[in-house]
Amino acid sequence: MQFAQRLDNVETSAIRELFKLLGKPGIISFAGGFPDSAMFDVEGIREASAKALAEDPGAALQYGATEGFNPLREQLAAFMVEKMKSTGAQVTPEGLIVTTGSQQALDLLGKTLVDPGAKVIVEAPTFLATIQCFRLYGAQVIGAPIDAQGVQVDQLEALIAEHKPRFVYLIPTFGNPSGATLSLERRKRILELAVKTQTVVIEDDPYGDLYFGEAPPPSLLALTAQVPGSRDWLVHCGSLSKVLSPGLRVGWMIAPPALLAKATMCKQFSDAHTSTFAQATATQYLKAGRMPGTLARVRTVYAERAQAMGESLKKELGDAIEFTQPGGGLFFWARLTGAGGKLKDANELAKRAIEKGVAFVPGAPFFATNPDVSALRLSFATVGVEKIREGVERLGKAI
Amino acid sequence: MQFAQRLDNVETSAIRELFKLLGKPGIISFAGGFPDSAMFDVEGIREASAKALAEDPGAALQYGATEGFNPLREQLAAFMVEKMKSTGAQVTPEGLIVTTGSQQALDLLGKTLVDPGAKVIVEAPTFLATIQCFRLYGAQVIGAPIDAQGVQVDQLEALIAEHKPRFVYLIPTFGNPSGATLSLERRKRILELAVKTQTVVIEDDPYGDLYFGEAPPPSLLALTAQVPGSRDWLVHCGSLSKVLSPGLRVGWMIAPPALLAKATMCKQFSDAHTSTFAQATATQYLKAGRMPGTLARVRTVYAERAQAMGESLKKELGDAIEFTQPGGGLFFWARLTGAGGKLKDANELAKRAIEKGVAFVPGAPFFATNPDVSALRLSFATVGVEKIREGVERLGKAI
Structure with missing residues (x-):
C-alpha cells in the first residue's frame, strides 16, 4: 500500500514511548496535559x-x-x-x-x-x-x-x-x-x-x-x-x-x-x-x-497545586533545576542546570524518574528546531497537593 | 493574505446557491440529504x-x-x-x-x-x-x-x-x-x-x-x-x-x-x-x-415515503422522467428524458421548480467528470407522504 508523502514529514512521537510506561502501578504522573476530571462540573x-x-x-x-x-x-x-x-x-x-x-x-x-x-x-x-x-x-x-x-x-x-x-x-x-x-x-x-x-x-x-x-x-x-x-x-x-x-x-x-x-x-x-x-x-x-463559578473553582485548585509544586521543586531539587513560577495554566517548564555535577539530560532523568515512580515529559520534542535536552515539562493539574510533594521528592531522588 | 494552492482545486458548490432559495416559505424540499429529525429516538x-x-x-x-x-x-x-x-x-x-x-x-x-x-x-x-x-x-x-x-x-x-x-x-x-x-x-x-x-x-x-x-x-x-x-x-x-x-x-x-x-x-x-x-x-x-427497534421504525417510514414518491413520479411526470425504484436509503436518482418535448435540463427544471414551490438537487455536480445535465436527485426522507404527493405534483407542473 502506497501512503502519501506528507506522512514522511512526521516522526512518531518520542513521548509516546514514555507514555507507555505510565501504566506502571503507583506512578505519580506530571506528564499529562489534561485538566483534572475530578473538577468537571x-x-x-x-x-x-x-x-x-x-x-x-x-x-x-x-x-x-x-x-x-x-x-x-x-x-x-x-x-x-x-x-x-x-x-x-x-x-x-x-x-x-x-x-x-x-x-x-x-x-x-x-x-x-x-x-x-x-x-x-x-x-x-x-x-x-x-x-x-x-x-x-x-x-x-x-x-x-x-x-x-x-x-x-x-x-x-x-x-x-x-x-x-x-x-x-x-x-x-x-x-x-x-x-x-x-x-x-x-x-x-x-x-x-x-x-x-x-x-x-x-x-x-x-x-x-x-x-x-x-x-x-x-x-x-x-x-x-x-x-x-x-x-x-x-x-x-x-x-x-x-x-x-x-x-x-x-x-x-x-x-x-x-x-x-x-x-x-x-x-x-x-x-x-x-x-x-x-x-x-x-x-x-x-x-x-x-462558567464564572466553574472558572473560579478551577483557578483556586490549580493555584494551590502550582504553589505546592514550585515549593517542592525548590526544596527537593535546589539549584539542580531552574524555572519561573507560572502565573496560570497547567505547566511548569524547567531546565536542569547540572549544578553540583547533577544530571543535565532530561531524557535520562525521565528514565530514572520512572524507576523511582514519577513521570514527566522531557522538553526536547517541543522544539521544532534546536532542541534543549536539559528542558522538561511538569504538569501539576491532575495531582493533589500531597501527591505533588511526594512526586517531587521522588524526582529529587532520581536526580 | 496568501492561501494554500490546494484551495484552488475546489470550486464553491453550485448547490449552495440553490440551497439559499430553500428558505422561501412554503417550499417542499426534496433537496436535503438528511434523515428526518422527527424520527430521532x-x-x-x-x-x-x-x-x-x-x-x-x-x-x-x-x-x-x-x-x-x-x-x-x-x-x-x-x-x-x-x-x-x-x-x-x-x-x-x-x-x-x-x-x-x-x-x-x-x-x-x-x-x-x-x-x-x-x-x-x-x-x-x-x-x-x-x-x-x-x-x-x-x-x-x-x-x-x-x-x-x-x-x-x-x-x-x-x-x-x-x-x-x-x-x-x-x-x-x-x-x-x-x-x-x-x-x-x-x-x-x-x-x-x-x-x-x-x-x-x-x-x-x-x-x-x-x-x-x-x-x-x-x-x-x-x-x-x-x-x-x-x-x-x-x-x-x-x-x-x-x-x-x-x-x-x-x-x-x-x-x-x-x-x-x-x-x-x-x-x-x-x-x-x-x-x-x-x-x-x-x-x-x-x-x-x-438499535434494532429504531432501525425497524425508520425503515418502515422511509419505505412508505419512497413508495409514495415512486408512484407520484410515475403519475405526475410519466415518460418525461426515468428512474429505478430504490430498495433503501434516502434518494431517488432520475433522468429527464425530454419525451413529448419536455425539459431535459435539470438545472433549468430546478429553477422552475423553486418557482412552483418544490426543490430538488440537479445531478450534474455529483459527477467528478462528464456531468449528466439531465440527472436529478430527489430525497423523500424528510417529507411526509401527503407532502411528497403535493411536491411531485408541483414538479409535474414545473416540467
Missing part, C-alpha cells in the same frame, strides 16, 4: 445536556451548519466580548466558527494557509501537536526563542524578515509547554509587527482563563482594538477543553472574514460540522451562567 | 447520555484515545459482526477507529493516501463532498460509470489499469446520489479485482441498514470472508448519522492495520479524538439494545 453538564434535548431535540441531534450551531456562536461571542471589555474589542457570532476542539482549528489553518515547503514560525518550545499538524501540510516549522516574558520580539522580527512565513503561531498566555506569558509591551509590538510585515499571527489561547492571581494582559485579540489594522492579521483560537471539558471537543476560531470563509469550506470536508449534541450542550451550559 | 439518546454521565463522568468528559472510546469500539465491533453473520466476517475493537462522522473518515483517507496529482476513482455520480474532500488533497478524481446494479466492473477494471489509482471509492449500497445497489456478483468481482490489481477499495456504507424490503447483499467487508486476500485491500466506513443521529458525529473506519495506524496518527493532529461525550452516549445507546 458534571451536574452542570448533565443539566445542560438534558435541557438541550428537551428544548430542541431536532436541532441538537440533526446535521448542523459547518460554521457552528448559531446559539453557541452567540454565547461564545458574548463570552469573548465580556473577556475583552478592558479594551472594548468586539466579536460577532458571524465572526467566529466552532471547531472540533482547538486542535481542529490548527488543522484548518494548516489546510487553508500552508503549501508544501512554506515556512511557519512557532515559539521554541511550543505545543508538540502543533508542530506535527503543520508539518503534515508540508510546512517547514521554524522556532523563535522565548524567555519568561514569552517570544523575543526582536528575534521574531528578524525571523519574519528572513523567512517570510505564512504565519506566526503563538500561545501567548501560560504557554504549553513553557508556562510563559507574553508581556503587554511585547503583545503590542507583535501586533504592530503583524501589520508592518503583513503577517498572519495565530493566537492559541486555551489557558488564558486559568490564572492564579492577577489576570494576564489582554489577549492579542483584545489588543487589536488598540493597534490599527492588526485585526486584519490576527487569528484567535479558543477552547472549552481546559476550563470545562475536553470531551465535548468544542473550540472556536476568530479570524478575518476571507480566512474564516476558507476555513469553513475546509471544515465542510473535514467533518461536516462539530457535534451539534456537544454544541447544544455547551450552549445551555454557557446560558445557565455557570 | 430522543428518549433513548437522553437516557443513554444520562447513563454515560452517571456511570463514568470522568471518562465521558475527559480527553480520550485518538482511536476512539474503547467501550464504543467494542459495541461497534459487535454491531458489525452481527450484521455480517451471513458470511462470518470478523471485526475486533482494535480493527476499527471512531471518526467524527464518516466525513472525517474520508478526510483521513485523503490525508493518508493522496499525494497531489494522484488519481482516485469514484462512481459517476458520487457523493459531492467526497469529490471535494479528495480534491483538497490534490487528487485527480476520475468517475467510473454506474447503472442500476452499481458500478460497471468491466469499465472499472479498465480504468484501474489505465490510471493506477490510489484507491477506488464506492457507496455500494443505496448510493448517494444514485440510490443504486451493487449486485452480489459485482461485489465479489470487485474484491477479486482489488486483490489482482493490489488496489485499495473504500466502501462507504452509511445507508446499508436502511432497506425497505429484502436486505441488500452483504457488504464488501462481509464478503472479504469469501474472497481470499481481499481484506488486505478493503476499507469500510460506517456511521450512526443516517440511522440514529447525525448530530452525534459518530462514524467508524475499518481498515488493514498499517492504514489504520497511519489514519490514527493523522486524526491525532486533525481533532485529537471524536467527542468522548458523544461516544459515551452512543455506547450506552447501543448497549441498551435500542
Whole structure:
C-alpha cells in the first residue's frame, strides 16, 4: 500500500514511548496535559445536556451548519466580548466558527494557509501537536526563542524578515509547554509587527482563563482594538477543553472574514460540522451562567497545586533545576542546570524518574528546531497537593 | 493574505446557491440529504447520555484515545459482526477507529493516501463532498460509470489499469446520489479485482441498514470472508448519522492495520479524538439494545415515503422522467428524458421548480467528470407522504 508523502514529514512521537510506561502501578504522573476530571462540573453538564434535548431535540441531534450551531456562536461571542471589555474589542457570532476542539482549528489553518515547503514560525518550545499538524501540510516549522516574558520580539522580527512565513503561531498566555506569558509591551509590538510585515499571527489561547492571581494582559485579540489594522492579521483560537471539558471537543476560531470563509469550506470536508449534541450542550451550559463559578473553582485548585509544586521543586531539587513560577495554566517548564555535577539530560532523568515512580515529559520534542535536552515539562493539574510533594521528592531522588 | 494552492482545486458548490432559495416559505424540499429529525429516538439518546454521565463522568468528559472510546469500539465491533453473520466476517475493537462522522473518515483517507496529482476513482455520480474532500488533497478524481446494479466492473477494471489509482471509492449500497445497489456478483468481482490489481477499495456504507424490503447483499467487508486476500485491500466506513443521529458525529473506519495506524496518527493532529461525550452516549445507546427497534421504525417510514414518491413520479411526470425504484436509503436518482418535448435540463427544471414551490438537487455536480445535465436527485426522507404527493405534483407542473 502506497501512503502519501506528507506522512514522511512526521516522526512518531518520542513521548509516546514514555507514555507507555505510565501504566506502571503507583506512578505519580506530571506528564499529562489534561485538566483534572475530578473538577468537571458534571451536574452542570448533565443539566445542560438534558435541557438541550428537551428544548430542541431536532436541532441538537440533526446535521448542523459547518460554521457552528448559531446559539453557541452567540454565547461564545458574548463570552469573548465580556473577556475583552478592558479594551472594548468586539466579536460577532458571524465572526467566529466552532471547531472540533482547538486542535481542529490548527488543522484548518494548516489546510487553508500552508503549501508544501512554506515556512511557519512557532515559539521554541511550543505545543508538540502543533508542530506535527503543520508539518503534515508540508510546512517547514521554524522556532523563535522565548524567555519568561514569552517570544523575543526582536528575534521574531528578524525571523519574519528572513523567512517570510505564512504565519506566526503563538500561545501567548501560560504557554504549553513553557508556562510563559507574553508581556503587554511585547503583545503590542507583535501586533504592530503583524501589520508592518503583513503577517498572519495565530493566537492559541486555551489557558488564558486559568490564572492564579492577577489576570494576564489582554489577549492579542483584545489588543487589536488598540493597534490599527492588526485585526486584519490576527487569528484567535479558543477552547472549552481546559476550563470545562475536553470531551465535548468544542473550540472556536476568530479570524478575518476571507480566512474564516476558507476555513469553513475546509471544515465542510473535514467533518461536516462539530457535534451539534456537544454544541447544544455547551450552549445551555454557557446560558445557565455557570462558567464564572466553574472558572473560579478551577483557578483556586490549580493555584494551590502550582504553589505546592514550585515549593517542592525548590526544596527537593535546589539549584539542580531552574524555572519561573507560572502565573496560570497547567505547566511548569524547567531546565536542569547540572549544578553540583547533577544530571543535565532530561531524557535520562525521565528514565530514572520512572524507576523511582514519577513521570514527566522531557522538553526536547517541543522544539521544532534546536532542541534543549536539559528542558522538561511538569504538569501539576491532575495531582493533589500531597501527591505533588511526594512526586517531587521522588524526582529529587532520581536526580 | 496568501492561501494554500490546494484551495484552488475546489470550486464553491453550485448547490449552495440553490440551497439559499430553500428558505422561501412554503417550499417542499426534496433537496436535503438528511434523515428526518422527527424520527430521532430522543428518549433513548437522553437516557443513554444520562447513563454515560452517571456511570463514568470522568471518562465521558475527559480527553480520550485518538482511536476512539474503547467501550464504543467494542459495541461497534459487535454491531458489525452481527450484521455480517451471513458470511462470518470478523471485526475486533482494535480493527476499527471512531471518526467524527464518516466525513472525517474520508478526510483521513485523503490525508493518508493522496499525494497531489494522484488519481482516485469514484462512481459517476458520487457523493459531492467526497469529490471535494479528495480534491483538497490534490487528487485527480476520475468517475467510473454506474447503472442500476452499481458500478460497471468491466469499465472499472479498465480504468484501474489505465490510471493506477490510489484507491477506488464506492457507496455500494443505496448510493448517494444514485440510490443504486451493487449486485452480489459485482461485489465479489470487485474484491477479486482489488486483490489482482493490489488496489485499495473504500466502501462507504452509511445507508446499508436502511432497506425497505429484502436486505441488500452483504457488504464488501462481509464478503472479504469469501474472497481470499481481499481484506488486505478493503476499507469500510460506517456511521450512526443516517440511522440514529447525525448530530452525534459518530462514524467508524475499518481498515488493514498499517492504514489504520497511519489514519490514527493523522486524526491525532486533525481533532485529537471524536467527542468522548458523544461516544459515551452512543455506547450506552447501543448497549441498551435500542438499535434494532429504531432501525425497524425508520425503515418502515422511509419505505412508505419512497413508495409514495415512486408512484407520484410515475403519475405526475410519466415518460418525461426515468428512474429505478430504490430498495433503501434516502434518494431517488432520475433522468429527464425530454419525451413529448419536455425539459431535459435539470438545472433549468430546478429553477422552475423553486418557482412552483418544490426543490430538488440537479445531478450534474455529483459527477467528478462528464456531468449528466439531465440527472436529478430527489430525497423523500424528510417529507411526509401527503407532502411528497403535493411536491411531485408541483414538479409535474414545473416540467
